[in-house]
Every structure is written in C-alpha cells, then in structure tokens.
Amino acid sequence: MDSKGSIMSDLSSIKPVVEAKSLIKTFGRVVGLNSANLELYPGEVLAVIGDNGAGKSTLIKCISGAETPDSGQILIDGEEVSFKSSLDARAFGIETVYQTLAVAPALDIASNLYLGREKRKSGILGSVFRKLDHSGMRTTAKEQMTKLGIGTLQDMSQAVETLSGGQRQAVSVARAEAFGSKVVILDEPTAALGVRESNQVLKMIELMRDRGLPIILISHNMPPVSEAADRIHVQRLGRRAAVVTPQTQTMNDAVAIMTGALKVDEKDQALGPVRVPATA
Numbered sequence: 001m002d003s004k005g006s007i008m009s010d011l012s013s014i015k016p017v018v019e020a021k022s023l024i025k026t027f028g029r030v031v032g033l034n035s036a037n038l039e040l041y042p043g044e045v046l047a048v049i050g051d052n053g054a055g056k057s058t059l060i061k062c063i064s065g066a067e068t069p070d071s072g073q074i075l076i077d078g079e080e081v082s083f084k085s086s087l088d089a090r091a092f093g094i095e096t097v098y099q100t101l102a103v104a105p106a107l108d109i110a111s112n113l114y115l116g117r118e119k120r121k122s123g124i125l126g127s128v129f130r131k132l133d134h135s136g137m138r139t140t141a142k143e144q145m146t147k148l149g150i151g152t153l154q155d156m157s158q159a160v161e162t163l164s165g166g167q168r169q170a171v172s173v174a175r176a177e178a179f180g181s182k183v184v185i186l187d188e189p190t191a192a193l194g195v196r197e198s199n200q201v202l203k204m205i206e207l208m209r210d211r212g213l214p215i216i217l218i219s220h221n222m223p224p225v226s227e228a229a230d231r232i233h234v235q236r237l238g239r240r241a242a243v244v245t246p247q248t249q250t251m252n253d254a255v256a257i258m259t260g261a262l263k264v265d266e267k268d269q270a271l272g273p274v275r276v277p278a279t280a
C-alpha cells in the first residue's frame, strides 16, 4: 500500500471530533452551502480554503452554532448535535474566532477575554453580591497574553475599541486559546495582520496544536496554510471539492481545485489526501 493509502486507512479507523454531513444553508435565493461535508480528526489542523463566497464562513458558522443549517447533520464525537447559538457550541468546548470579530469594543481586554465566563470575587462578595473579580481577571489576562507572546498589549484595562485591528485579533485568538477545550475554529485569523502579528497568531496555533487541540483554520494565505495544516479542505461553490495534504499535493494543485481549473472525482472527496493528476 502506498503512503496515501495508509493515511486514508488510518483516518478511516478514527472517529472525527467534528463531522458535518450534507449541510444545506440558503439565504433567500442565495445558496451558502450546497450539501457540504467536513471532517475534523483529533489533534489535526484542518485548513479550509476556497474563493470568496465559497461557503467557508457559513460552514464553520453552522458548526459553531452561529447559523442553523436548513438540513444536514453535525456530529461532535459521533453524537448528533443541534446548536441553537454559539453559546451552545461554547458549552461543548468549541471556540470560534469569527471573520467579523465578535468582541465587545467598549469593554477592556480582560473583560473581552472572560466575556460570558466572568470571574467573581471569592467569598460572599462574589457569591451573594455577584461582584466581578476585575483585578484577578486582569492578572490572568496578562499572563495569558505573555504566554502567547503578545507583548504589545500592556494594559489589560484598555478598551478593545482603542486597540489596533491586529491587537483585537490577538485578543480573540487568545480567548479561543484559553477556553477552547475541544475544538478551536479560526476564520481568517491573519487576514488583517502584518507579518509580525501573523507570525504570532501562527505561533498560537502551534501552541494549541501542541496541546492536542484540533483546529479548523480558514485562510486565504497559502504559506501559513501549507506550513500549519495537516490536511486542506478545499471548498468550492458551497461544498467540499477535495481534501489534500501539503505532503502529497502542491499548493498550486490546491489552488487549481479551488478555482475549478482542476476537477477532482466525487468519490475522492471523502477522506484523507486525494489523488490529483500531476499538473504541468
């Protein structure tokens, strides 16, 4: 058996952490997802690439509870789930950094990090009077930022609306890193970032992967995708066109599938690296 075959058989014996089956999502007459599938396996970084409007964000929004598919199934660890909101998904340990960042601009960095999971003061002040432990949250927020190598954020009481775009992105990724216990989903985390900040985010992705967290990384930027990803899901016209791996296919092949220049047989879409004819 060749190496591709062995990867495929390895994967077929492992249960996906996340599985999306035949998802359909329409917005009026616009088809966002047209029977889309996705599998995320334990410990892997799955990149999702595709042209603008291919349905990448819609796909992950269905998985993270931000959108509800019209039909199809979502399974977490093999169990079907039906998330009504992203809070439902967060309760399952699925943390998402959305392309359009979901931060509370007027709140400070520490409050954004703990949004929806605020720490209360100890004793009666917290339990009866529900007082928030602001200083405790700022201290751990600072520790979290330092751990992730985000040195440019010094004052955790700074309002997020005063941060640069890249710094805001860093806060969102840090939140996902802190609370994602099952899956972390990042939608274009480096799109708005400079080289230095992009590298920081990629380092965070490495840290999360080292912790064994599976990650879905949506990205247009090929270098980070080919470096960080174990497998690459190519989304086209609302569905998966192929899954390739950086080891077995070139990025040119992946882009050719993405644009439709290279057609992949339907039966090759399901698992692992697909066979792609050599490009000239």
Ligand SMILES: Nc1ncnc2c1ncn2[C@@H]1O[C@H](COP(=O)(O)OP(=O)(O)OP(=O)(O)O)[C@@H](O)[C@H]1O
Binding pocket: 027, 030, 031, 032, 033, 050, 051, 052, 053, 054, 055, 056, 057, 058, 059, 099
């Ligand atoms: N809330 C919405 N209302 C109407 N149409 C929508 C909505 N959300 C997505 N769509 C449409 O669904 C399709 C898929 O959009 P989606 O945002 O998933 O694409 P994408 O692959 O993430 O693109 P990009 O690379 O530009 O982020 C597009 O045609 C888009 O216009």
Ligand SMILES: [Mg+2]
Binding pocket: 056, 057, 058, 099, 187
């Ligand atoms: Mg998108």
